[in-house]
Amino acid sequence: MTTSQNVIPMDKLWQDVGIEKAADDPALMIDVAGFEGPLDLLLHLARSQKVDLSRISVLALAEQYLLFVESARRVRIELAADYLVMAAWLAYLKSRLLIPKQAKDDDGPSGEEMAATLAFRLKRLEAMRDAASRLVNRNRLGRDIFSRGAPEHIPHRSQSAFDASLYDLLSAYANLRQRTAVTQVTIERRKVWSLVDARELLTRMLGEIGDWTALQHYLLPYLAPEDRVTATASAFAASLELVREGRLEIRQDGAFQPIYLRKGEGRPVVPSAASIAEGSR
Amino acid sequence: MSGSNEHLIENDDDIVSEPLTLTEACRIAEALVFASAEPVPESFLAERLPLGSDIPAIMAALAELYAPRGVNLIRTGDRWAFRTAADLSFVIRKEEGEVKKLSRAALEVLAIIAYHQPVTRAEIEEIRGVQTSRGTLDVLMEAGWVRFRGRRRSPGRPVTLGTTPDFLDHFGLEELRDLPGLEELKAAGLLSGRIPSGFSIPIPIGADELSEEEDPITQLDLEELGLLAPSGGDEE
């Protein structure tokens, strides 16, 4: 791992942006805020290919996305981890698409299959989006159609003379418990990679990779140097947890060698006497 | 007219012997539903109408009667309600926005819940490719459109989400099957978690280069796409 000497902490960079940086840098701003996550961004990029989603060039799409992340990094914009993981995944996908097809002896999905999965997800997201806009444009109660303005009675189903919804109940309970909980919580400064984040992201990525993969290899280039340590640590800790649950398998060929991951068989390693013996198959 | 109605109020046993005319039953059902702002469940009507009333027939007759009018009888789920006709929206439309404005994320989550229900939070996030920010589900539940449905019988027993009867009412749907485009989406396999067989995409090029129809993306393109805001420095 290379450690660059001239790294300025993120915080400082951010503070500087407004003041002196504005002069020398073109001060580009990347408006990631307008997007609902990486899949949304991909969908947006895909639309700009102006083809039907099922005929899209996934490779070109991956290129565009990676380029976007590159530009973001160039202007030192901190992207949410979600975006970086997608970048890593796409880089992996790209490599799978570009290497000559291997004999069908590996058990993971081929690059083509992964590409199809991506296209499917984009198409599904777009379909939901269309559905949402059709829904919201229907004749809606209180906007286009109206109920009786001066009702004369309220029909109630059965005996109960009281009204309360499950939502009322749950929010009352949540508020109460929250109120009475001892709240001397010190809020930790949010790290880029919490254990929970790492876990979430690993799960999402590995869902579609069946083969042994050195994820770090794809992921690290997209992380700011000062985040690499925390990312590596969190991802490693999270992966151990996932291994224990049987959702992940892990392999390392030797000390300091790359760590390979792949999706587990899904059988949790239950810490009961019977399965401990069986677990080490 | 009054003579025949007097028996309605009296002892139940009399009613059975003297069946109500369809017209009279219609009047009662009409009054019950008209008087309420909320949709009235059929079970409620059954309680109030004489034993043995053919409620579906009564409601169908009423709905037909009101179909051309300025106020229509509509069904939503197993409930009935009178609502102003949709084509008159322009005259009645109220100034104050009474309809809650939903964020794009909330709307998307609502659609996913409606079309995929029962659906877990993890599945919603899988479809959207992003974590659901806090407050999104909250808004939908508070609006009374989304509810906890139960638990999935799968490892971890995650809670499932679905829509409420008020959701149907608000969006003017008789039932979930009337969700726009539901059949097509189902047929296209877009409502399942799995890629439908036969869904494949051609991989057009095997190389790193772009095809002839593609231009490399440039900084300018990114600006144009709204991904990069053009520099200007006016902003703080």
Next chain:
Amino acid sequence: MSGSNEHLIENDDDIVSEPLTLTEACRIAEALVFASAEPVPESFLAERLPLGSDIPAIMAALAELYAPRGVNLIRTGDRWAFRTAADLSFVIRKEEGEVKKLSRAALEVLAIIAYHQPVTRAEIEEIRGVQTSRGTLDVLMEAGWVRFRGRRRSPGRPVTLGTTPDFLDHFGLEELRDLPGLEELKAAGLLSGRIPSGFSIPIPIGADELSEEEDPITQLDLEELGLLAPSGGDEE
């Protein structure tokens, strides 16, 4: 009916190129009166209907149309409103009273009983941090959502409380375990992320079986606790 009525509107400024028929004008007036929370003055109708509409004629036609129906269009002064036909007022049983909203306190107590059952009154107070008034529990019992489950095998043998099948029914739950847990409440935005690490939400113990620490409650217990009037006397 068309010929004479077609010229209801002499639209000076030609906004409506085609004159409204009486039927159309009736539809609009009907919808306006229906949707209004207050009786509608004729002047308001005149504002919304095309200029020159013969409001009295329109309203007379509508009133006549509704006269034999379960709902009538009635006039008070120069205002119009829909009302249930007088001879059907019995179906709108006024004496039922309105459905009451549960108070905040009652909701809290109910939720605690649901999640923490079997739970004693002292435990409820400990969780809430305030005393629970007798009336609050009474309301929940009256609603039919809460019941005495048994008696705790601990000093004083306090009565334990739990929910009823009606509770599940009303809140649309199949079983108590369908109540969302900590993670799910957080994800739904109901609990904030800033809760102490020791914070937990119990999994309610099914209503049917008593837990190991509970004895069944008997008639005698209830009487002794003053929760039931001693048997013997005929109650009304």
